[in-house]
Structures are given as C-alpha cells and as structure tokens.
Amino acid sequence: MNIEAKLGLDVFKIDKERHITIDVEVCNRVCTDKACLYVCPAHLYEIDDQGNNTVNFEGCLECGTCLISCDHQALDWHYPRGEYGVQYRMG
Amino acid sequence: MEKVDCIIVGGGLAGLSAAYGLASEGLEVMVVERGDYSGAKNVTGGRLYLSPIRDIYPELWESAPFERPVTRELVTLMGDGASTTIELASDRFATAPHQSYTVLRARLDQWLADQVMEKGGMVITKNRVDEILMEGDKVIGIRAGGDDIGADVTIIAEGVLGLLSSKVGLREQPTARDHALGYKEILELPSSVIQDRWHLNEGEGAAHLFMGEVTKGMMGGGFLYTNKDSISLGIVVGMEAMRERTEKVESHTLLDAFKELPHIRPLVEGGTLVEYSAHAIPEGGIAKVPKLFGDGYLMVGDAAGLALNALLTVRGMDFAIASGFYAARAVADAKNRGDCSAAGLAQYEQSLRSSFVLKDLETAKEIPHIMENPRLFTHYPQAVSGLLEKLYTIGPHPSQKLSSTVIGGVRKDFMNARTLKELLAMRKI
Incomplete structure (x- = not known):
C-alpha cells in the first residue's frame, strides 16, 4: 500500500487555514539538504514544477519531525486549531 | 479573567494523571486538549510498564483498557541477509501482577479522561491552547480560542515539541x-x-x-x-x-x-x-530535561523530556503518569500553603529526584552517547548474525573445528581495538 493510501485510512478534519507554511525564499536560497523531503513519515513535501518546495498540510500526522529537522527556520509550523487535523482512533 | 486553581495544557497521560490527582484532592482543575478527545493526537509504540507506577493511583489500573500483558520478549539483531533472534519467555512475566502491557493511546487516554471527569475534573477537548500567559517570569494562565484563563498553577503537559513553553522561554526548542x-x-x-x-x-x-x-x-x-x-x-x-x-x-x-x-x-x-x-x-536523556518548575508552573511528561530508550526497554508513559502524580501532589501542597511560587513548588523536582523518574534517567545518562555510535546498528547485528550463520553452515568443503570458527569470528569482529574500546564504553550503561 502506498503512502497516500495509508493516509487515506486515517481520520483527518481538514481546516481551511494551513498550519504549515514554507518560507520558500529561505528554502531556495539557504537550504541545500531539504531534510523535510525525506524525514516526513507522511511524505508531504514535494518540489513543484517551479522548483519550489511545497507541503500538502492536509495529510499531516502532526509529529513535528520536519520542524525539528529544519535548521533554517524555513517552516512556520504550529498545531492545527482545536477540532482540526488528524484524529487517531487507535494511536 | 476567569480563574481556576490549576490549568493543565494537554490531555495526554501526564496531564490527565496530574488532573486525576488534583481532582481527587478536590481542587478545581481544567485540562485543555486540542484533539477531539484525549488520545486523538497521541501515539505509542507501545507498551506501558505498569510496575513502576502500580502503587500510584492503585485503584485505577483494575479498569484500565490495556491490550495484553507482555509475557514474551523478543529482540532481533538484523544483519545483511541474516538475523539473530533472542526470545525470553518468562514465567514471572506471565504471572500477575504483570509488569507491562501493550496499549493503544486513543483508548487509554480517553479512559483516563473519563476517570478525571468522574472525580470532578474538567477536560475540555477540541480546544488548542494558543499561548502561555506570563507576568515577568511567572506563568499566570493560558490563552485559548481568544479567551484568557488564569490559574494559580499551570501544568505544562503539551507534549514533546514544547511549542508553547519554548516560545515563552521555559524550555529550549527540540533539536534533531x-x-x-x-x-x-x-x-x-x-x-x-x-x-x-x-x-x-x-x-x-x-x-x-x-x-x-x-x-x-x-x-x-x-x-x-x-x-x-x-x-x-x-x-x-x-x-x-x-x-x-x-x-x-x-x-x-x-x-x-x-x-x-x-x-x-x-x-x-x-x-x-x-x-x-x-x-x-x-531521546536526549537527563541532560536535556529542562527546568521542571518555576513561578506558577510545572513541566510534566514528554514536554519535560521524561522518556528513556534503553535499547531493550523503551519507556515514557510510566514517566508521564508518575510526573503527573508528583505534580498534582506538589500543586495541592502549594495551594494549601498558599505559595505557588517556584519555592512553593520546588517539592515537585525533589519528589522526581527521589522517585524512579529522575533516578532511572540518571542511571541511564550515558545511553544517549552510546546510541550515537552507528556501529551499534551496523557492525554488531551483522557480526553476531554472521558468526552464527557460519556455525550453522555445512558447505561442500570439509568443515572447520567449531572452536576455530568461533575464535576466528570473535577475533575478526570483536577482538580489535575499536570494538574493545566500544565494549568498554558500554560498561557505563
């Protein structure tokens, strides 16, 4: 089962408001490693056609690994508002 | 500003354990949890070691929604294409009282939240705490959903990332x-x-x-x-x-x-x-445990870095529950004395120091350094499995003496300066 299908099994309550924002300028200019691309267990980070880093915040498991792994403060990351985000049924 | 005796930031095991203790003492306690229910945002491997905390809240565990008591312990050292498994089946682990149980957090945490509410504690779900409110160095309450709520003591049980507490300088931001x-x-x-x-x-x-x-x-x-x-x-x-x-x-x-x-x-x-x-x-061990208390606040559970990966045993939930228990006792005493300053709450850290929580973390203080050695995850699993594979192999050619194979293997993989130095270092754990 691929990662998108796995995330499809989880319960998400998706907010209109995004809880992760990438500072694309910092990301492009300073960061060579882009750890977020491979550390994220939900594989939510992707480089788009323009070469910019993007994140599909809707599938976020809220572990914070991308935030901890980013040395350049390129992520504005907070928990989704109350009532939103992943809701584990088993955990 | 509305005010309660104690606000708890986060309704996981540490926060709920504190809430249970405080509600049992008749204090006015409010847990604020961002998930739809307690446990909705929490994950364990997992297993809870009950032995260290059985005597804390002894009345609770009988009705806890544990999955299975762990009676068989296995560990596998995985080399390249060959692995070695060691299995321990212990009669003692199979006999009640069981030392550990597998658990699922959405079930366990919701159950504990129910116990808190039965004791008269408030658990407010679907609400994210947005800010810890400070007055100088003193924590005076929280902001959640646009409302400010004051408390004599705020217990910070916000979890591993420590987003709110690091923002107001009560701990450092987590590092990779x-x-x-x-x-x-x-x-x-x-x-x-x-x-x-x-x-x-x-x-x-x-x-x-x-x-x-x-x-x-x-x-x-x-x-x-x-x-x-x-x-x-x-x-x-x-x-x-x-x-x-x-x-x-x-x-x-x-x-x-x-x-x-x-x-x-x-x-x-x-x-x-x-x-x-x-x-x-x-996984930073005791070296990374932040200041555990100050004017008007205490830190518990993962937010305080109270977790211990000792390779064969992986713990955190027992520390969370114990730290919540001692936090509740400290807050109840501070309230009785009418002193919720850092001095009034200092007993919290003392109780953690004299309990298994900080003692076990202290005992294990070298483990994080040992685990930074990548050979623990490459060389050793491979060396053990490689040697055993040789011992079990019968090839087309005449075999070596058993002792020669063992001595040869041990000499090659373990009797060298680097490995001996590492094994010597492992004495510290």
Missing part, C-alpha cells in the same frame, strides 16, 4: 540530535491468529524489537507489539541519523521494506491495515 521519529501501522488480526502466530496463551502478549538493517543502520529500530485484535508494527529512527546518512532514505519506505522482509511477511500476513500514525520521541 535529541529526538527520534516513531511511526507505525496498526494491522488488525483475529485474536486467535495473534495467539497462534506468537505462541501465546489466551490474553497474553508479545513485544518484539529489531535492530540493524531495519533502519538501514541508522540509530533506531523496528518494533512489533501484539494488541487484543491487532498488532502495532513500526519504526523508530533518529532524526539526526536520517540527516547524517549519505544516501538519504525516505522515512516511510523503511516501514514498507520492514514488512517485506522474509521473516516479517508471515507475521503480518492477512493483517488489515487500519491506521498509520507518527510522533516525535524525546
């Missing part, structure tokens, strides 16, 4: 070196299949850890815990280890590769995947 990523799948299997597959008597459970190839040699390992009608299969991997590896690995692919291993596939066969979850884990 001191944290691991844990993620897992829950695979449903009928109870009878679990018992057959893991050779268990009815109701008993197994815990199986894996080291080596499972993380491609990165710090961490694999785990498998049997629940009532499911198994938890996952990976823990050091965040710094992922960044340091020359050839980068997408974390999620490690779990897929793990499931595909020839000796794992038959264990997960027929399991229905029902949930995929992930969480960060504090």
Whole structure:
C-alpha cells in the first residue's frame, strides 16, 4: 500500500487555514539538504514544477519531525486549531 | 479573567494523571486538549510498564483498557541477509501482577479522561491552547480560542515539541540530535491468529524489537507489539541519523521494506491495515530535561523530556503518569500553603529526584552517547548474525573445528581495538 493510501485510512478534519507554511525564499536560497523531503513519515513535501518546495498540510500526522529537522527556520509550523487535523482512533 | 486553581495544557497521560490527582484532592482543575478527545493526537509504540507506577493511583489500573500483558520478549539483531533472534519467555512475566502491557493511546487516554471527569475534573477537548500567559517570569494562565484563563498553577503537559513553553522561554526548542521519529501501522488480526502466530496463551502478549538493517543502520529500530485484535508494527529512527546518512532514505519506505522482509511477511500476513500514525520521541536523556518548575508552573511528561530508550526497554508513559502524580501532589501542597511560587513548588523536582523518574534517567545518562555510535546498528547485528550463520553452515568443503570458527569470528569482529574500546564504553550503561 502506498503512502497516500495509508493516509487515506486515517481520520483527518481538514481546516481551511494551513498550519504549515514554507518560507520558500529561505528554502531556495539557504537550504541545500531539504531534510523535510525525506524525514516526513507522511511524505508531504514535494518540489513543484517551479522548483519550489511545497507541503500538502492536509495529510499531516502532526509529529513535528520536519520542524525539528529544519535548521533554517524555513517552516512556520504550529498545531492545527482545536477540532482540526488528524484524529487517531487507535494511536 | 476567569480563574481556576490549576490549568493543565494537554490531555495526554501526564496531564490527565496530574488532573486525576488534583481532582481527587478536590481542587478545581481544567485540562485543555486540542484533539477531539484525549488520545486523538497521541501515539505509542507501545507498551506501558505498569510496575513502576502500580502503587500510584492503585485503584485505577483494575479498569484500565490495556491490550495484553507482555509475557514474551523478543529482540532481533538484523544483519545483511541474516538475523539473530533472542526470545525470553518468562514465567514471572506471565504471572500477575504483570509488569507491562501493550496499549493503544486513543483508548487509554480517553479512559483516563473519563476517570478525571468522574472525580470532578474538567477536560475540555477540541480546544488548542494558543499561548502561555506570563507576568515577568511567572506563568499566570493560558490563552485559548481568544479567551484568557488564569490559574494559580499551570501544568505544562503539551507534549514533546514544547511549542508553547519554548516560545515563552521555559524550555529550549527540540533539536534533531535529541529526538527520534516513531511511526507505525496498526494491522488488525483475529485474536486467535495473534495467539497462534506468537505462541501465546489466551490474553497474553508479545513485544518484539529489531535492530540493524531495519533502519538501514541508522540509530533506531523496528518494533512489533501484539494488541487484543491487532498488532502495532513500526519504526523508530533518529532524526539526526536520517540527516547524517549519505544516501538519504525516505522515512516511510523503511516501514514498507520492514514488512517485506522474509521473516516479517508471515507475521503480518492477512493483517488489515487500519491506521498509520507518527510522533516525535524525546531521546536526549537527563541532560536535556529542562527546568521542571518555576513561578506558577510545572513541566510534566514528554514536554519535560521524561522518556528513556534503553535499547531493550523503551519507556515514557510510566514517566508521564508518575510526573503527573508528583505534580498534582506538589500543586495541592502549594495551594494549601498558599505559595505557588517556584519555592512553593520546588517539592515537585525533589519528589522526581527521589522517585524512579529522575533516578532511572540518571542511571541511564550515558545511553544517549552510546546510541550515537552507528556501529551499534551496523557492525554488531551483522557480526553476531554472521558468526552464527557460519556455525550453522555445512558447505561442500570439509568443515572447520567449531572452536576455530568461533575464535576466528570473535577475533575478526570483536577482538580489535575499536570494538574493545566500544565494549568498554558500554560498561557505563
């Protein structure tokens, strides 16, 4: 089962408001490693056609690994508002 | 500003344990939890060691929704194409009172929240705390959903990331070196299949850890815990280890590769995947435990870095519950004396120091350094499995004497300056 299908099994309550924002300028200019691309267990980070880093915040498991792994403060990351985000049924 | 005796930021095990203690003492306590219910945002491997906390809230555990008591312990050292499994089946682990249980957090935490509410504590779900309110160095309450709520003491149980407390300078931001990523799948299997597959008597459970190839040699390992009608299969991997590896690995692919291993596939066969979850884990040990109290506040559980990965045993939930218990006692005493300043709350740290919480972390203080050695996850699992493979091999040529194979293998893989130095260093753990 691929990662998108796995995330499809989880319960998400998706907010209109995004809880992760990438500072694309910092990301492009300073960061060579882009750890977020491979550390994220939900594989939510992707480089788009323009070469910019993007994140599909809707599938976020809220572990914070991308935030901890980013040395350049390129992520504005907070928990989704109350009532939103992943809701584990088993955990 | 509305005011209560005690506000607890986060309704996980640490926060709820504190709330239970305070509500039992008749204090006015409010837990603010961002999930739809307690446990909605929480993940364990997992297993809870009950032995260290059984005497804390002794009345509670009888009704707890544990999955299975762990009666079989397995560890597998995975080399390249060969692995060695050590299995311990202990009569003592199989006899009540059981020392540890597999658990699922959404169930366990909701149950504990119910117990808190039965004691008269408030658990407000679906509300994210947005800010810890300070007056100088003193914590005076919280802001949530645009409302300010004051408290004599705020217990910070916000979890591993410490977003709110680091923002107001009560702790540092988490670093990759001191944290691991844990993620897992829950695979449903009928109870009878679990018992057959893991050779268990009815109701008993197994815990199986894996080291080596499972993380491609990165710090961490694999785990498998049997629940009532499911198994938890996952990976823990050091965040710094992922960044340091020359050839980068997408974390999620490690779990897929793990499931595909020839000796794992038959264990997960027929399991229905029902949930995929992930969480960060504090692994910095006692060196990274922040200041535990100050004017008007206490830190508990993962928010205070109270977790201990000692390779064979992985703990955190017992520390969370114990720290919540001692926090509640400290707050109740401080309230009685009418002194919720740092001096009035200092007893919290003293109780943690004289309990297993900080004692066990102190005993294990060298473990984080030892675990930074990648050879623990590459050389050793391979050396052990490689040697055993040789001993079991009968080839087309005449065999060596058993002792020569053993001595040769030990000499090659263990009797060199580097390995001896490392083994010597391991005495510290």
